[in-house]
Amino acid sequence: xxxxxxxxxxxxxxxxxxxxxxxxxxxxxxxxxxxxxxxxxxxxxxxxxxxxxxxxxxxxxxxxxxxxxxxxxxxxxxxxxxxxxxxxxxxxxxxxxxxxxxxxxxxxxxxxxxxxxxxxxxxxxxxxxxxxxxxxxxxxxxxxxxxxxxxxxxxxxxxxxxxxxxxxxxxxxxxxxxxxxxxxxxxxxxxxxxxxxxxxxxxxxxxxxxxxxxxxxxxxxxxxxxxxxxxxxxxxxxxxxxxxxxxxxxxxxxxxxxxxxxxxxxxxxxxxxxxxxxxxxxxxxxxxxxxxxxxxxxxxxxxxxxxxxxxxxxxxxxxxxxxxxxxxxxxxxxxxxxxxxxxxxxxxxxxxxxxxxxxxxxxxxxxxxxxxxxxxxxxxxxxxxxxxxxxxxxxxxxxxxxxxxxxxxxxxxxxxxxxxxxx
Amino acid sequence: xxxxxxxxxxxxxxxxxxxxxxxxxxxxxxxxxxxxxxxxxxxxxxxxxxxxxxxxxxxxxxxxxxxxxxxxxxxxxxxxxxxxxxxxxxxxxxxxxxxxxxxxxxxxxxxxxxxxxxxxxxxxxxxxxxxxxxxxxxxxxxxxxxxxxxxxxxxxxxxxxxxxxxxxxxxxxxxxxxxxxxxxxxxxxxxxxxxxxxxxxxxxxxxxxxxxxxxxxxxxxxxxxxxxxxxxxxxxxxxxxxxxxxxxxxxxxxxxxxxxxxxxxxxxxxxxxxxxxxxxxxxxxxxxxxxxxxxxxxxxxxxxxxxxxxxxxxxxxxxxxxxxxxxxxxxxxxxxxxxxxxxxxxxxxxxxxxxxxxxxxxxxxxxxxxxxxxxxxxx
Numbered sequence: 001x002x003x004x005x006x007x008x009x010x011x012x013x014x015x016x017x018x019x020x021x022x023x024x025x026x027x028x029x030x031x032x033x034x035x036x037x038x039x040x041x042x043x044x045x046x047x048x049x050x051x052x053x054x055x056x057x058x059x060x061x062x063x064x065x066x067x068x069x070x071x072x073x074x075x076x077x078x079x080x081x082x083x084x085x086x087x088x089x090x091x092x093x094x095x096x097x098x099x100x101x102x103x104x105x106x107x108x109x110x111x112x113x114x115x116x117x118x119x120x121x122x123x124x125x126x127x128x129x130x131x132x133x134x135x136x137x138x139x140x141x142x143x144x145x146x147x148x149x150x151x152x153x154x155x156x157x158x159x160x161x162x163x164x165x166x167x168x169x170x171x172x173x174x175x176x177x178x179x180x181x182x183x184x185x186x187x188x189x190x191x192x193x194x195x196x197x198x199x200x201x202x203x204x205x206x207x208x209x210x211x212x213x214x215x216x217x218x219x220x221x222x223x224x225x226x227x228x229x230x231x232x233x234x235x236x237x238x239x240x241x242x243x244x245x246x247x248x249x250x251x252x253x254x255x256x257x258x259x260x261x262x263x264x265x266x267x268x269x270x271x272x273x274x275x276x277x278x279x280x281x282x283x284x285x286x287x288x289x290x291x292x293x294x295x296x297x298x299x300x301x302x303x304x305x306x307x308x309x310x311x312x313x314x315x316x317x318x319x320x321x322x323x324x325x326x327x328x329x330x331x332x333x334x335x336x337x338x339x340x341x342x343x344x345x346x347x348x349x350x351x352x353x354x355x356x357x358x359x360x361x362x363x364x365x366x367x368x369x370x371x372x373x374x375x376x377x378x379x380x381x382x383x384x385x386x387x388x389x390x391x392x393x394x395x396x397x398x399x400x401x402x403x404x405x406x407x408x409x410x411x412x413x414x415x416x417x418x419x420x421x422x423x
Numbered sequence: 424x425x426x427x428x429x430x431x432x433x434x435x436x437x438x439x440x441x442x443x444x445x446x447x448x449x450x451x452x453x454x455x456x457x458x459x460x461x462x463x464x465x466x467x468x469x470x471x472x473x474x475x476x477x478x479x480x481x482x483x484x485x486x487x488x489x490x491x492x493x494x495x496x497x498x499x500x501x502x503x504x505x506x507x508x509x510x511x512x513x514x515x516x517x518x519x520x521x522x523x524x525x526x527x528x529x530x531x532x533x534x535x536x537x538x539x540x541x542x543x544x545x546x547x548x549x550x551x552x553x554x555x556x557x558x559x560x561x562x563x564x565x566x567x568x569x570x571x572x573x574x575x576x577x578x579x580x581x582x583x584x585x586x587x588x589x590x591x592x593x594x595x596x597x598x599x600x601x602x603x604x605x606x607x608x609x610x611x612x613x614x615x616x617x618x619x620x621x622x623x624x625x626x627x628x629x630x631x632x633x634x635x636x637x638x639x640x641x642x643x644x645x646x647x648x649x650x651x652x653x654x655x656x657x658x659x660x661x662x663x664x665x666x667x668x669x670x671x672x673x674x675x676x677x678x679x680x681x682x683x684x685x686x687x688x689x690x691x692x693x694x695x696x697x698x699x700x701x702x703x704x705x706x707x708x709x710x711x712x713x714x715x716x717x718x719x720x721x722x723x724x725x726x727x728x729x730x731x732x733x734x735x736x737x738x739x740x741x742x743x744x745x746x747x748x749x750x751x752x753x754x755x756x757x758x759x760x761x762x763x764x765x766x767x768x769x770x771x772x773x774x775x776x777x778x779x780x781x782x783x784x785x786x787x788x789x790x791x792x793x794x795x796x797x798x799x800x801x802x
Contacts, residue, residue, distance in 0.1 A: 236505030237491070264503070292532035296505035299498070313498055
């Protein structure tokens with residue numbers, strides 16, 4: 001049985017007239033068990049492989065090995081299907097519309113279906129998502145639905161609106177981890193699918209690493225014994241929740257995914273959970289109270305269905321003691337910097353792509369500075385491939401003349417990954 | 424042990440966390456096997472006075488929010504407005520009889536309530552009542568415990584002395600004066616008993632009590648907590664003279680307003696506790712010959728309304744129906760809206776029927792018994 005705990009890191013002291021409360025809430029899950037075994041209902045997996053013409057013989061072969069490796073990780077009894085995607089979506093396995101439970105026979109049959117993939121056609125990811133939504137819906141009572149989506153190209157064979165509609169149709173229906181292989185896909189486009197569907201996005205630079213990556217994703221998914229959980233934020237009457245964002249392991253702004261539980265409580269989907277810890281940054285604006293007064297600024301809870309399984313209390317205490325009120329909590333400072341780092345990288349790269357060198361230099365310079373300040377060495381290493389660093393402390397950089405597209409994409413996809421605060 | 428609220432280190436037996444001010448006694452804990460759970464209340468004073476009868480205050484933290492009326496969650500905060508639930512020690516009321524009531528409140532600025540209140544009354548309106556208020560000196564660590572044990576110890580002595588000195592008014596006053604000395608001795612012992620041994624600031628508190636016996640009111644005090652007589656007709660009176668630096672300056676000719684707002688306005692010259700130079704109470708007796716209010720309070724109230732005539736006007740404005748509890752509540756709320764800089768305690772006894780209309784008949788002014796130079800010190 002999974003157990004959850006919540007810890008709050010904040011400076012609860014506010015100066016006279018102060019109104020904004022920031023806190024980092026770490027939610028930890030232990031004893032999650034295996035997917036489909038929590039008693040909430042069955043688990044289901046779909047592997048979606050890009051079989052468009054651009055994949056070519058080598059990438060198709062690698063994708064076939066990756067899909068097979070993923071299926072090897074799917075636990076017996078878990079429902080599954082395989083979709084081959086091009087300008088249209090085709091259910092490659094099972095033969096009949098729907099899903100089957102995994103066993104050795106089904107696994108072998110699925111692998112032989114995967115073996116017939118041939119690279120041809122265009123790319124219309126919206127059709128893939130729509131078919132996956134339908135296939136998942138064909139099995140009643142599924143508690144946990146997860147897909148892996150592999151692509152190598154730009155979504156050329158449908159309109160942006162069609163893709164948006166497909167993403168919207170899939171939202172809340174299943175989670176999707178997305179992977180792009182090579183340098184011909186668009187990070188922003190695939191990130192939009194992944195974040196909306198509560199999944200990760202990453203670059204697979206070379207085809208030979210694909211199988212290991214798929215295996216890891218599927219193993220992780222099978223270790224998520226908690227099918228679905230929601231982060232709930234209660235704020236007092238008259239207060240305003242400024243934002244709610246996940247800040248670890250990746251930065252993901254949840255604010256817009258709010259649904260109302262009651263007048264004072266909002267819920268934000270967090271998908272399924274394995275044994276892991278996630279950090280959330282919650283900011284609430286209160287009506288200031290008199291010095292000496294204390295009040296609760298937020299109850300941050302994790303809820304499974306109607307049950308609250310963990311709660312952290314975010315407090316506000318007005319004080320006239322400057323030594324208390326001017327302190328910034330190290331966790332809040334760290335993650336505020338990391339969130340800004342992700343934004344600076346993404347905006348810097350977007351400016352660079354549009355030819356706005358001045359903005360790109362400023363933003364990426366700021367990113368270098370933030371990466372140094374927050375001790376994010378991975379980000380510094382990736383930034384170093386894009387810019388010449390003059391002085392990290394002041395953010396003085398120059399854009400490199402020739403940059404490998406893959407390095408730029410690696411920086412972009414990894415921009416939301418954060419380092420944990422040193423405690 | 425650690426504070427359940429902020430996880431700071433706290434010493435065993437502390438009432439409040441020094442780091443965050445959270446009440447350590449108010450957190451739910453497994454009852455001790457040798458103590459019936461019903462006896463365990465944060466209001467129960469420590470030491471030899473723990474045999475006192477339960478008060479009207481309910482044990483445990485409040486379940487209805489004092490700010491908005493919402494439901495208080497298990498986590499100790501309101502489910503609507505987020506206000507922190509008060510512990511009983513932070514805010515409690517007593518009403519031993521319909522005509523006598525008091526409210527003791529933490530105020531706004533202080534993290535804990537070091538004021539205390541202890542009342543006793545017989546049911547018949549105007550028959551007999553004891554109203555005790557003590558104000559813990561906030562520089563010492565156990566003043567909240569000390570003030571409550573002191574108030575209760577004194578209240579019990581004063582209650583037991585009821586009926587002494589039957590006969591002439593002078594005999595009653597003499598008996599009451601003696602009772603006050605015994606009461607303050609008991610209160611002083613209680614303060615010393617609740618002081619943590621060792622170096623540091625010893626617990627200390629002020630004392631004021633009013634004993635109503637039919638038409639006779641005897642007041643005794645040590646420190647700067649006060650008693651007022653606010654008749655519906657006639658001149659409202661401040662009955663006590665503060666044992667304070669400010670009072671000494673007033674005696675020396677400074678105006679009350681200047682002295683009470685000066686830099687050392689709150690420095691008291693006499694108090695209860697092991698380092699008290701002298702705790703003999705000064706006393707005064709008053710003939711309650713008109714309907715009105717006996718009001719006993721801490722400086723948390725009179726800081727905002729010191730002059731008797733101003734307090735009388737305020738009471739007139741806030742009094743609706745002569746309900747002592749409602750009026751005490753209203754006065755405490757009023758002091759909180761003025762800033763609530765200190766703990767606030769107000770105890771009231773309603774004398775005579777509720778005023779009918781506002782016709783001012785020529786009632787005689789209250790008589791001071793055995794008046795001395797400053798008009799109200801006995802013995």
